[in-house]
């Protein structure tokens with residue numbers, strides 16, 4: 001069976017030697033560093049669920065490619081049913097982790113590559129699709145974790161790519177020879193890559209003739225020579241670094257969410273791992289197909305799981321405070337449920353209205369209109385949910401003391417007394433629930449939800465293309481029996 005156990009996953013990471021930096025220091029061991037460990041734990045959980053009889057159906061599926069069951073996060077959707085299961089898996093993993101499922105970007109990039117490589121081969125006679133399938137088979141057989149990077153342009157946005165003084169502000173080809181390609185550049189904001197086996201890279205700066213060297217997509221081991229990770233470092237990272245016990249933290253095992261910048265300093269990629277090289281007029285297809293797949297994930301699936309955690313914590317706090325009959329709190333909880341279910345409905349509609357793209361490719365992608373609507377909807381819905389949670393939780397969400405005080409003999413009794421709300425609930429439970437809401441409402445999740453899967457304006461540009469105003473105009477013309485132009 002092509003499924004690793006969680007322990008085998010951890011062992012497999014020990015073989016890799018990624019170059020990782022955090023807080024001005026090298027991370028010698030990502031399995032031991034308290035912050036990078038959270039990504040290891042999150043990925044590890046995805047291996048455990050795949051083998052758990054209770055979750056197997058959602059986390060695994062049959063792959064005809066290797067004639068075996070594989071982790072769903074290594075599978076390319078080949079039907080509407082696959083897309084629906086993909087959406088369900090996104091919600092399930094998010095509510096279980098309370099953070100990123102770091103395997104989702106790679107999963108979504110596979111969809112874009114499978115579809116666009118097939119199309120390039122058909123139109124141009126290239127050989128990317130069989131190459132990509134061989135790669136995917138290897139990923140499935142070895143049950144690898146794969147991160148994904150859409151390399152956005154980093155030059156002055158007012159300038160064209162070719163006008164940048166530094167041509168490597170977006171990932172660019174440096175050399176091409178009989179063995180493969182060499183690339184240089186960077187990707188800012190990539191989720192959990194240092195604790196994955198592989199990294200799949202898609203282009204974003206190539207649109208026009210002359211920009212062929214930016215039209216590159218490939219896969220690389222995460223510890224390939226020349227790859228460097230510079231990790232985020234936030235007050236939450238510092239808090240975890242200082243914690244005596246992870247139980248003090250808002251999301252003890254899986255953390256806030258970990259990203260890093262990935263630098264590609266003249267990284268060599270052999271041809272068998274190159275899936276796009278120079279065909280600039282197909283780069284945008286790779287981007288938009290990835291974007292719509294990822295926007296279904298980010299907008300209509302994982303945030304639904306996150307909202308489950310937020311709503312659960314708010315409901316507990318309502319009960320701790322004896323506010324079960326407070327009409328405005330019940331109304332706020334209901335509003336959160338409506339926002340969550342609207343998110344879920346958008347995700348499901350993206351999946352059920354999905355289609356094979358391109359026709360004949362065997363690859364199913366979410367509906368473009370609904371996936372972009374999913375993401376745009378959740379941007380506001382998530383901020384609103386955070387605000388409502390802030391109201392229900394009260395100022396304690398941000399003013400609460402450290403859970404260490406519960407072990408401090410000088411103040412322990414006061415903390416127990418005055419944070420108990422006079423309830424029978426252990427004060428520790430009350431503080432922990434508020435800490436979870438701190439994790440959600442006062443951390444990185446608001447901005448992360450807004451920008452993950454692309455900023456709002458990028459969403460709107462894609463949406464604009466997918467909207468069919470003609471249909472709406474025709475309805476009005478028919479209803480009013482409007483005359484044709486003179």
Ligand SMILES: Cc1cc2nc3c(=O)[nH]c(=O)nc-3n(C[C@H](O)[C@H](O)[C@H](O)COP(=O)(O)OP(=O)(O)OC[C@H]3O[C@@H](n4cnc5c(N)ncnc54)[C@H](O)[C@@H]3O)c2cc1C
Nearest residue numbers: 105148149150157189190191259448451452453454455457
């Ligand atoms: C927590 C987190 C995790 C992420 N994980 C991943 C990942 O695993 N893989 C991955 O590929 N990506 C990932 N991303 C990247 C994400 O897709 C980018 O953050 C997103 O594309 C937005 O880019 P940016 O953050 O650079 O914002 P910017 O592009 O700097 O946007 C800031 C503002 O500038 C505007 N702007 C930008 N360019 C232009 C322009 N040309 N013209 C006019 N206005 C412009 C935007 O509309 C926005 O208003 C992650 C992001 C976050 C926050």
